Amino acid sequence: MSKTLGFIGSGNVGGILARLAVAAGLDVVLSNSRGPESLADLGPRARAATPAEAAEAGDLVVVSIPLSAYEKIPAQPLAGKIVIDTLNYYPERDGRIAELDANELTSSELVQRHLADSRVVKAANNIVSSQLFSLARPSGAPDHSAMPIAGDDAAAKAEVVELLDLLGYDAVDIGTLADSWRSEPGTPVYCKPYFGEVPKDVSLDKTMEWIFQAPGVPTPADRVRELTATVVRPAGGSFSIADWR
Secondary structure: OOOEEEEEEEOOHHHHHHHHHHHHOOOEEEOOOOOOOHOOOOEEEEEEEOHHHHHHHHOOOEEEEOOHHHHHHHHHHHHOOOOOOOOOOOOHHHHOOOOHHHOOHHHHHHHHHHHOOOEEEEEOOOOOHHHHHOOOOOOOOOOOOOEEEEEOOHHHHHHHHHHHHHOOOOEEOOOOOHHHHHHHOOOOOHHHHHOOOOOOOOOOOHHHHHHOOOOOOOOOHHHHHHHHHHOOOOOOOOHHHHOOO
16 A cells, blocks of 8 residues: 555544554654644655545545544545544533434534545544554454444545555445444444453542553454454443453
């Protein structure tokens, strides 16, 4: 793959995906809400830009921002492009969104409605950044982990599968954007399979600290299929750290 990846948002997940892309030999264009001068230097294959410039430059564009800011994603320069949606709905951060609380839409359908002329694919939303980095493996490695993807365009999903393989992951197609709730917060495949069981002697208030220090547990495609096949849809945005205990 000799494509340029654009990044709208380059914090935890976006920043790690950018590092993996550079390590895989891809060119990346990074942006965030604070401006190009705030971005880390990832070497000669990466350059900083505004969100609109990153959208324009990317053959594929990763969006990794709070869901509450989804309407600020520049739609026009993304027309016709594949947009990789890593967003999750957290009401305590994003505020209440009635359509999501009522399960009338998934968060990815909300993003697709805003980006009506783009091809949105949900991916990399169900793994914390520390394991996203530590579990990446070369293509064909016996301990390859997988992550679910969802989208309405088969060709777009095929390109994202190819990209994820390059970045170190297998992909499990869980259906359309309407099905993408199967990897949302509160579902069995959301984060916990990748960090494993939290030790009993780790207190609730230290759980996140332990998770971000954990090396991670390889989670193969068969396990991801199993976890996403029979899941019950959670209430919109329903999730707490206690769910990981």
